[in-house]
Amino acid sequence: MNVNKETAVLPWTIRNKYVLITGATNGIGLAAAHVLAKDGARLGLIARNKDRALAVAEEIRRESGLSHVHIDIFIADMGSLHSVKRAAEEILHKCPRIDVLINNAGAFYVHRCLSEDHFEMTWAVNHLGPFLLTTLLLDRLKENGESRIIFTSSHGHKMVRNGIDYEDLDGSRLYSPFRKFLGGANVRYGETKLANLLNTVELAKRLQGTGVSVNCFDPGLVSTNFNMNNGFLAKITMACMKPFSRTPEKGAETLVWLAESPELTGQSGNYYRDMILGITSKAAQDPESAARLWEISEHQINSVFS
């Protein structure tokens, strides 16, 4: 466990903190946003669908009974690096202070497709977009005595036995008919959730002594809209899993705890499940892979903007 020495003078409280969250228009992120608003946070929702985000802001205000609750909306498709960069620029322009950044948006693609930047889509949405957003907002996060970054990872990271296959980042092998038949798309999703974990480890190392902590968590199996983009069979599968799944509110508990709990001050580089340290795979504990992922991600992003 990595413990930053720097501690804030006053105990951490979420009241009046500015919390940016992706993926709050549905599922786990939406459930978390409700609680955070009720507990006094000011919210910045980063969403791809403006109408949906406006409806969510309205719903949060109505259900919390707090018509004045502060909610900004920023539009970004996490699968598009230009869109993420535009949103980050708008955020930096509009938000003098960011206390918590929650990288929660995520998706699973059973069929291989490419983002507008020509990256495999699961990789683009679950890893590259959040990586870019986080690095662009880092300096603003560092300006406070204490701030927090949270990634929604998954127990699915354990599907990747030998670590991320850096030779197949475009997923062409994993999505080949044979590998796909053997669950290649699931492995790709697992790779992106392993990337969230490795990114947490590497960022925690790079942020030591800055007052910015970074942690990730596994929400468990949660009944949400997840996987509903993958056709009829996927919908049937999710319906069959529903009785064994948690509610979004339960799935959001650890996320809210990571954002709100004063006892987490100084804790960084960790993976939690149900508000206790979780057990990660061996591949997630490989600092060389974490450093390599950082380098490769920077390279992929530079290839789009250079």
Ligand SMILES: NC(=O)c1ccc[n+]([C@@H]2O[C@H](COP(=O)([O-])OP(=O)(O)OC[C@H]3O[C@@H](n4cnc5c(N)ncnc54)[C@H](OP(=O)(O)O)[C@@H]3O)[C@@H](O)[C@H]2O)c1
């Ligand atoms: N559900 C589970 O069992 C489970 C388990 C482990 C980890 N997770 C992780 O939990 C996180 C949240 O998933 P969920 O279960 O709450 O699923 P969900 O109900 O489908 O919510 C996903 C959220 O991400 C947003 N999103 C997806 N693709 C996006 C894109 N390209 N750009 C911007 N936003 C995008 C969605 O926006 P729209 O509303 O516009 O679709 C939605 O707000 C994901 O990172 C997932 O990997 C889920």
